[in-house]
Every structure is written in C-alpha cells, then in structure tokens.
C-alpha cells in the first residue's frame with residue numbers, strides 16, 4: 001500500500017470523527033422479515049376500477065367518509081342477500097392476480113394500465129393467546145394504497161417502495177377476515193417520483209404481505225452497529241412495544257459469548273454496549289454475519305447482523321479503516337427474464353445480484369427507489385455493498401409541502417427498514433435534480449433529516465455535470481448539493497447523449513471538493529446480438545467502445561472511489577419506443593433483460609478485475 005496512504009491512515013484515529021449517534025428504533029417500523037409470520041401472499045381477487053366506482057358515489061363523494069357506507073362500496077366486500085338486490089360487483093366471481101407481483105406483467109389488459117385496482121384477500125387467523133396483538137405488514141405497494149379490514153379503514157399509504165403496517169388487534173376475527181385494498185398507480189406532478197421517469201410504472205401489491213401475531217409486549221424494532229473498527233465497540237438499542245418501563249430485555253451475540261440484560265425506560269427503549277473484541281468485521285471479502293438475539297419476558301426476535309465501519313477521509317473512502325474502491329453497477333428492481341416485471345422473491349433478487357457479482361462487482365446502486373428487502377439482505381449475505389435511494393427524481397415539485405413530507409416519509413421508511421444492514425453504506429437523496437433555490441432548500445432539509453435518522457452511513461446524490469464556459473474541454477461537477485453530502489456523485493453520458501465515444505479522449509474533469517468522487521451513471525444502449533462497426537449506434541461494438549473510452553477517461557479523475565455504470569440489465573421504460581431495437585426496453589444494460597452478456601460486459605468485468613488486484617492484492621506470504 002502506498003506510503004502516503006499508510007501515513008494518512010496512521011493519522012486516522014486522531015482525525016477521523018465517526019459520529020456514533022445511530023438510527024434510533026421507531027414505532028414507525030415493524031421488524032417482520034425474520035419473524036414467524038402468516039403469509040398472505042398468493043392469489044387475491046381483483047376488480048379493475050378505472051372510474052373508482054367502488055370508492056366514490058355518483059356525486060364523487062368517497063364512500064368511506066360516510067357514517068354507514070353502502071354495500072356498493074367495494075371495501076365492504078358485500079354479497080347479495082336477496083334475489084332482487086342490485087349489487088354491481090362480487091369479489092368471489094372476480095379475476096385474480098398473484099401477490100407479490102405487479103399487475104402489468106400478469107395480464108395483457110393491464111400492461112399499460114394506470115389507475116385503481118381493488119385487491120381482496122379472505123383469511124382466517126388463529127391467536128395463541130387472547131392477549132396477543134396482530135399487525136398486517138406490507139413490503140411495498142405502488143403507488144397509493146387505501147387499506148380496509150372487515151369493512152373498516154386501516155389507513156392510506158403513499159409511496160411505492162417502502163414497507164408499512166397497521167395494528168389490527170381489535171378488528172381481526174378468527175374466521176373469514178376480508179382484507180380489501182384499493183391500489184392506485186396513477187402518476188401525479190406532486191408525487192415522489194413525479195409524472196416523468198425512465199422506468200415502467202409497475203402497479204400493484206408488488207411485495208410480500210404478512211399477518212404478524214406477537215405478544216402484547218413485543219420487540220418491535222432495534223438498531224445495532226459498530227462505532228469503531230479499532231476498538232470494536234458495538235452499540236445496540238431495542239424498542240419494547242407495550243412496555244410500561246422497567247421490563248428486562250436480554251441482548252446477546254451467542255457466537256461471541258456476549259450477553260447483557262438491560263431494563264427498558266418508560267418509552268420501552270434500552271441501549272447496550274458490547275465489547276466485541278473478537279468480532280470478525282463484515283466486508284465484501286468476508287461478509288461475516290452474527291446472530292443477534294433479543295429476548296424479553298414474552299417475546300424473542302433473532303436477526304443476522306454484520307459489523308463494519310464506513311467513513312471518508314479527504315478524498316478517500318474507508319471501509320473498516322481500509323481504502324475502498326466501489327466496483328459497482330446500477331440496478332433497477334426488475335427481473336423480467338421470465339416475462340415478469342418487479343422482483344418478487346429472494347430468488348429473483350439473487351439472480352440479479354449473481355449477474356452483478358459476475359462483473360467482479362462489490363457494489364450495487366439500487367436505483368431509483370428503495371428495492372425489495374430481499375435485494376438488500378441477499379446483497380449482505382453475498383458481501384455486496386449497497387447504495388439505496390429514494391425516488392426524488394428529476395423535476396419534483398420542490399415548493400409543495402406535501403411533496404416534501406412524502407419524500408421524508410419514504411426516506412424514514414427506507415432507513416427504518418435497512419438501518420441494520422451492514423451492506424448498506426450510502427443513502428442517496430436525489431437523482432439528476434435541476435439546481436434551483438427551492439430544490440436546494442428541499443434537499444437540505446432532507447439531508448439533515450437523513451443524518452438525524454442515521455448518522456452511521458454516508459450521504460450522496462446523483463448530480464450532473466456542465467462544461468466550463470471558457471473551455472468546452474473541461475467538464476465540471478459543481479452543485480450546492482455537493483456541500484451537503486459525503487461523496488460527490490454524478491451522472492454523465494459522454495458518448496451517448498453528449499457527443500460520440502471519442503469525445504471522452506478529450507475531456508478533463510474539474511470537481512472542486514475535498515471529498516471522494518463517485519460516478520453514479522454513464523453508459524449507452526446496445527441490442528444484444530446486433531453487431532456492426534463501433535460507429536454504428538445500437539451495436540454491441542458501439543457500446544463496447546463507449547465503455548472503453550469512458551473508463552479510460554473516468555479513471556483519470558483524482559479522488560475517484562468507484563463507479564456504477566448505467567445499467568446491469570435492460571429494463572422496461574415507456575420512453576424507449578424504437579421498434580426492433582428498444583421495443584419498450586431501455587437497452588443500456590451490459591446484459592440483456594434475459595442475461596445475455598453484451599461485449600461491454602467484458603470490458604467492465606476486466607476493468608474491475610484490475611481494480612480488484614490493485615485494492616485487494618493477494619496477501620504475499
């Protein structure tokens with residue numbers, strides 16, 4: 001390792017101030033992934049309702065604001081009670097769709113559909129103890145969900161990519177529960193994301209649905225993390241819901257023989273510190289996970305956690321105090337190899353991450369929204385670092401307070417769910433947002449909220465470049481947002497939207513920040529199997545040349561700590577309409593959507609192989 005780095009690292013403990021406030025457990029979160037839960041996945045009856053006839057009366061008043069909603073309100077899940085009764089819907093006779101899953105790829109009729117679809121699930125529920133409590137947990141519904149159980153409104157959730165739940169203890173019956181959800185994937189200018197995106201607007205209950213039954217005092221949420229790689233102090237917090245204060249919780253990491261009992265305060269919160277001297281640190285080279293066990297008088301929750309630190313030091317990015325290069329790739333949450341759309345299972349997630357790993361990647365930029373929890377947990381098991389982002393994308397309505405609140409809710413739901421995942425090292429706030437005073441204010445608030453929620457990870461955002469007015473050969477990344485984040489990331493498309501690939505030979509970069517630099521997007525399209533000379537657009541050879549030129553240019557940037565080229569595999573987008581080439585797919589993948597490797601795949605894979613040798617030289621005997 002170069003002496004200069006060794007010297008700097010020796011200074012590190014003195015200079016590096018790793019803030020140790022951590023993500024405090026919250027009542028907004030319900031840790032359900034590792035609990036024994038009752039799956040409500042499978043076939044749900046559905047009614048496509050473009051005029052929302054089941055939600056509004058003919059005077060366009062919502063039925064659920066009436067004291068006694070009529071049988072014609074779909075959420076009552078009514079049946080006719082006499083041969084003369086008029087009722088213009090019947091869930092029992094309706095079609096069905098698979099949950100989890102987007103509706104667009106389950107029915108040709110719904111491929112482009114944007115509007116409301118009613119989902120209905122009937123289920124029984126067996127409570128062990130009369131005092132047990134029950135919750136219905138949703139991994140994610142795109143985009144707005146109006147949720148009803150046994151005719152009663154549980155609530156409304158907005159935001160297509162983060163988990164939410166409702167307590168149903170007082171509503172749940174042992175037999176014949178009717179869970180009805182109006183899912184509306186309509187786009188709105190004030191939404192997050194806004195009207196205009198470059199991905200398919202997959203609607204539906206796209207992630208797992210679970211019935212979670214717990215004791216009346218239960219472990220709702222926790223946080224755990226390593227404050228310093230050097231002295232290996234692990235701090236953990238636990239939230240005991242239903243506690244009055246004084247209850248005991250035993251926290252243990254059995255493999256390290258660490259056990260501590262602690263008393264919760266009257267908010268049900270308790271904090272503990274472990275001296276984890278013998279802990280093996282988590283890293284891509286060795287993604288070591290430990291069982292973390294939480295046990296209260298009535299409840300027990302076990303999760304697997306990894307211990308690592310992430311920090312910056314000047315232009316360096318440090319994982320466990322070691323310099324790190326992010327050999328990344330951007331990924332949409334779409335596994336369409338079998339014709340479907342959104343990732344539905346751990347298997348789909350593993351497939352995408354295996355494709356990333358075959359590039360010699362140690363990092364994925366999960367664009368442009370929080371991905372399925374399967375993606376993050378599989379990445380952690382595989383030793384792949386993660387950038388996770390909220391869909392504050394392009395031309396958000398910066399002046400609308402509800403839009404801001406929506407973005408903040410999605411941020412806190414993302415952090416709430418994944419704050420204990422060692423693989424997640426970066427929260428990203430925005431993608432290619434146009435600079436303005438309103439946008440700067442919006443993102444400044446969001447950045448401080450992110451740090452308040454979790455100060456153990458790094459912040460970034462995908463910014464844009466411009467050229468110097470006095471010298472078109474100098475590309476500049478300069479944005480007020482760069483002052484707010486820890487890593488200066490930017491997207492650039494030299495060779496695709498910006499000149500031809502040879503232009504990369506002539507461009508130099510000016511990035512005036514003493515922070516690590518990360519290239520969050522570059523790339524170009526190619527249809528797999530279409531070959532020609534490197535100057536013919538859409539050929540694999542054109543894309544191959546574009547990668548060669550861009551990698552050579554970007555590798556010259558001072559302080560470059562990684563890349564996540566756009567994108568792992570072709571993905572559906574309503575903006576990509578060139579017949580015979582795009583056919584509804586954005587073709588910038590280094591793989592086709594079915595996993596065929598294009599020539600650019602090998603350029604990137606070999607570039608990363610060299611980086612790997614440089615940063616992870618085999619330990620000489």
Ligand code: GCU
Nearest residue numbers: 198431432491521566586588
């Ligand atoms: C943008 C944007 C991506 C988009 C890509 C493209 O940089 O961030 O979401 O898909 O360019 O145009 O392919």
